[in-house]
Amino acid sequence: MIPIISVTNLTKKFGDMTAVDGISFSVPTGGIFAFLGPNGAGKTTSIKMLTTLLAPTDGTIEIGGKSPQTDQDAVRRMFGIVFQDPSLDDELTAYENMEFHAVLYSVPVTLRKPRIEELMRFVDVWDRKDSLVKTFSGGMKRRLEIARGLLHHPQIFFLDEPTLGLDPQTRNHIWAYIQKLSKEEGITVFFTTHYMEEAQRVAQQVAIIDHGHIIATGTPQELMTKTKSASLEDAFLSLTGHEIREEEASSKDAMRNRRRMWHGGR
Amino acid sequence: MNAIYILWLRQLKRYFRSKSRMVGSLGQPILFLFALGFGMGPVYAKAGQGNYLQFLVPGVVSMGILFTAIFSGVEVIWDKQFGFLKETLVAPVSRLSIMFGRTLGGATVAVLQGCIVLVLSMLFGFRFPITALPMALVCMFFIALLFTALGTALASVLEDMQGFQLIMNFLVMPLFFLSGALFPINDNTPQVLKLITAFDPLAYGVDGLRDVLIGVTHFGLPLDMAVLSLVTVLFVVLGSYLFSKIQI
Numbered sequence: 001m002i003p004i005i006s007v008t009n010l011t012k013k014f015g016d017m018t019a020v021d022g023i024s025f026s027v028p029t030g031g032i033f034a035f036l037g038p039n040g041a042g043k044t045t046s047i048k049m050l051t052t053l054l055a056p057t058d059g060t061i062e063i064g065g066k067s068p069q070t071d072q073d074a075v076r077r078m079f080g081i082v083f084q085d086p087s088l089d090d091e092l093t094a095y096e097n098m099e100f101h102a103v104l105y106s107v108p109v110t111l112r113k114p115r116i117e118e119l120m121r122f123v124d125v126w127d128r129k130d131s132l133v134k135t136f137s138g139g140m141k142r143r144l145e146i147a148r149g150l151l152h153h154p155q156i157f158f159l160d161e162p163t164l165g166l167d168p169q170t171r172n173h174i175w176a177y178i179q180k181l182s183k184e185e186g187i188t189v190f191f192t193t194h195y196m197e198e199a200q201r202v203a204q205q206v207a208i209i210d211h212g213h214i215i216a217t218g219t220p221q222e223l224m225t226k227t228k229s230a231s232l233e234d235a236f237l238s239l240t241g242h243e244i245r246e247e248e249a250s251s252k253d254a255m256r257n258r259r260r261m262w263h264g265g266r
Numbered sequence: 267m268n269a270i271y272i273l274w275l276r277q278l279k280r281y282f283r284s285k286s287r288m289v290g291s292l293g294q295p296i297l298f299l300f301a302l303g304f305g306m307g308p309v310y311a312k313a314g315q316g317n318y319l320q321f322l323v324p325g326v327v328s329m330g331i332l333f334t335a336i337f338s339g340v341e342v343i344w345d346k347q348f349g350f351l352k353e354t355l356v357a358p359v360s361r362l363s364i365m366f367g368r369t370l371g372g373a374t375v376a377v378l379q380g381c382i383v384l385v386l387s388m389l390f391g392f393r394f395p396i397t398a399l400p401m402a403l404v405c406m407f408f409i410a411l412l413f414t415a416l417g418t419a420l421a422s423v424l425e426d427m428q429g430f431q432l433i434m435n436f437l438v439m440p441l442f443f444l445s446g447a448l449f450p451i452n453d454n455t456p457q458v459l460k461l462i463t464a465f466d467p468l469a470y471g472v473d474g475l476r477d478v479l480i481g482v483t484h485f486g487l488p489l490d491m492a493v494l495s496l497v498t499v500l501f502v503v504l505g506s507y508l509f510s511k512i513q514i
Contacts, residue, residue, distance in 0.1 A: 051356050054513055076358040087349035091280045103272040104357035132283075148353075 004029040004156060004188045005050065010059035012045050019045040021212035022059065027205070032182050032189040034203035036196070036236060038245045042212045043192045044084060047160050050190075051081055064155060077105065080149030084160040084192075086141050090134035094125055094144050097133060098151060105152035119147035123177060139170035146177060150187075157181070159191035163198065171195075175202055196233035206232070210240045269359040270367040277338065277371025281378070288379075291337075295330045295383045299323070299390050302448065315450065323387040324476040325447025328409055330383040331376045332468060335410045336438055338372025339417015342509070343424055352514060361510040369414045369505065376410035377403065394479040401478045408494040409471035415501035422508035445469040451484045467497045 003026035012020040020042040027033045037043050048054040050061060052068040052075055061068050068075045088097050098116040107115060120126040123143035125136075133141065142162060149157060159178070163171040179202060182189050193199055199206060200220045208216045208223070216223055216239050220232045229235040281288065303319040310318035345351040354364050384392075384402075394402075420433055444459070445468035451460060463469045474490030477483035483490070 048514075053352065053355060073358040076356055079356075081356055083349060083352055085349045087351075087353045089276065089280075089350045089353075090348065091283055092276065096279070100272055100276065101353070101357075103268050104354065104359050106268070106358075 002029055003027055004064055005190065006062045007046075007050075008060045010046065010049060010061060011057045012042075012049060012054065013057045018212055020049070020056075020209075023209065023212070023214045024059075025207045025214055025217055027188060027190055030182070030186045030188055031204045032179070032202055033191070034199040034206045035190060035192045035209065036199055036206060037192075037209035038240055040245050041209045041240075043209060044160060046209070047081075047158055047190075047192070051079060051158060052076055077152065078154060079156040079158055080152065080154035081158040082142070082145045082149050082160065082162050084164065086138075086145070088133045088141055088145060088148075091132065093130050093132055094120065094136070095129040097144065098148055101148045101151050107152055115151060119150055120144070123147045124173075139166050142166060142170070142174065143177075146174065150181070154187065156188045156190060159189065161192055161194065163193060163195060171198070178202070196231065196236050200232035208236065208239055215239055267363075269357075269363045270370065273354070273364060273367025274371040274374065277368060277375055281375040288382075291330070291334060291379060292382060292386065294333070295326045296386060298326045298329065299387055303390055319387075319391055320393070320480050321450065321476070321482065322448065323384070323390075323392040324479050325445070325472050326387065327380050327383045327406070328445070328447055328468060328472045328475060329442055331380040331406055331409045331471075332413050332438065332442060334379040335372060335376035335413035336417040336420075336433070338375055339369070339414045339419070339505070340421045340424075340430060340433065341372070342368070342418055342421035343427055343430070346421075346512075346514060347426060351512070355512070355514065361512075362506055365418060365506045365509040369411065369418055369502065372414035372417070373407060373410035376414060377406050380406045380410070398478050402475060405471065405475045405478055405490075405494075408491075408498055409468065409475075412467060412471070412494065412498040412501055415498065415505040419501060419505035419508045422505070422512050441466055441468045445472050446484065447472045450482075467493065470494050470497075 005027040007026065008024050010020055010023050011018065023042075023046065035043055035046070045054065049056050050063065050068060052072050055069060063075045064078050066074045066078070089100070092100065095116065098120065099112065102112045102116065117126060120129055123146055125140055125144050125147065128136070128140070133144070136144065146162070157178075162178075163174055166174070175198060178189055178191075181187050191203075203220060206216075206218060206220055206223060207214055216226070218226070223235045223239075224230070224232060227235040227238040229238055299319070299322065303322050307318040310316070310321070315321070342351065355361070424430075444462050445466050446463055447468070451463055451469070455463075470485060470490040470493040473483055473485050474487055474494060477487045477490065485493075
């Protein structure tokens with residue numbers, strides 16, 4: 001199958017810190033692909049480069065045969081995204097957030113209303129369409145973001161920890177939506193998560209990144225067989241070790257923030 | 267074009283929805299009109315300068331616009347922190363359109379705020395020829411655009427709101443107090459102050475607005491408009507450049 005995303009030798013450096021170090025992988029068209037790794041492994045940085053938000057230091061990315069650097073708008077039209085942190089405007093209503101997105105992505109005026117309604121019904125937020133988003137719960141915001149990301153009929157759907165901080169009911173709901181989408185509309189789903197059982201259940205292909213390197217790729221079953229583990233979580237731990245990374249990553253983040261505050265966004 | 271419109275509309279919606287901000291930002295101009303307008307009025311009249319309130323209002327209107335405009339620009343930091351900026355930055359829309367839309371929206375909001383201050387000042391006894399209104403709006407729009415663009419430029423290089431206090435104390439306040447909004451610039455003004463004032467873009471805004479509304483001017487309207495439009499273009503270009511360099 002022709003890959004919809006191919007990444008070759010992708011590298012990103014922040015000053016002398018290398019966040020992503022020469023990674024290569026490809027994502028088959030139409031599948032569900034999990035991009036896993038401990039905190040600070042380089043997942044979010046990679047997604048930012050794939051989605052035109054960050055320029056790579058080195059290496060090439062092809063999304064549907066186009067480069068996020070030189071063909072930004074074509075690539076941007078091709079994907080939808082749900083970011084790790086909420087990215088809705090709290091002061092606008094749910095419907096207005098959707099409409100804003102529709103206008104930015106040039107969804108034709110006549111299709112706008114039915115498409116927005118269809119998607120908001122799909123994620124069960126249509127009855128709250130005129131409420132300000134700041135009155136929404138975390139789960140509702142997430143669902144609305146999923147609906148928004150799908151509004152312009154993307155071929156690829158990026159989800160950066162889409163179920164973080166949500167209760168099991170909402171998480172199950174969200175995965176059910178996503179699997180349905182992938183099956184019925186043939187959308188390629190690219191997601192990250194820390195919940196390994198979700199990845200094991202949903203993903204057809206997995207890539208594990210650690211310290212900026214891809215250390216394993218394959219189906220969940222292949223990774224489990226390779227590491228002689230009973231679950232993907234055990235396979236993940238056996239591949240990435242038990243050391244906790246949180247501290248290192250967050251202090252680096254804070255440093256990067258402080259530096260950016262004084263020297264401009266780099 | 268549609269993108270510019272929807273971003274403009276968003277700024278307006280946010281403005282009309284946050285009543286506390288609208289009312290809150292009127293407190294300061296009212297205080298200035300009341301305390302300074304009435305408090306300094308007799309002294310000013312005794313010095314043979316005429317009606318201080320008439321003199322003060324264009325300055326206070328400019329102040330309202332300045333604060334709202336800078337704040338609208340700096341809102342980009344909020345959008346960075348609350349994540350909404352990412353939504354606009356991954357959209358197939360040029361950064362330039364995003365910057366223009368926001369800046370025009372912010373400037374419109376600032377002009378509205380200026381108009382409210384102008385109407386309020388009439389309750390305090392301010393009077394101006396109604397025929398002066400169109401030109402006054404032009405002046406107000408230039409001031410608004412200039413400082414929204416400046417705010418956007420600043421917000422593009424700042425990471426969080428910690429720098430906001432710095433902007434208020436070392437940029438916005440000096441811009442306002444050294445603009446001649448509160449005192450007349452004339453032959454008796456100390457040279458140093460006069461020189462500094464000549465480098466404050468707001469001074470030309472206040473002076474232009476004052477010329478249009480009450481016919482008192484220091485630089486003259488043609489120079490005011492020339493400087494205002496030039497600096498506005500400069501800041502819009504700078505703001506667009508810095509905005510296009512944002513990486514999140």
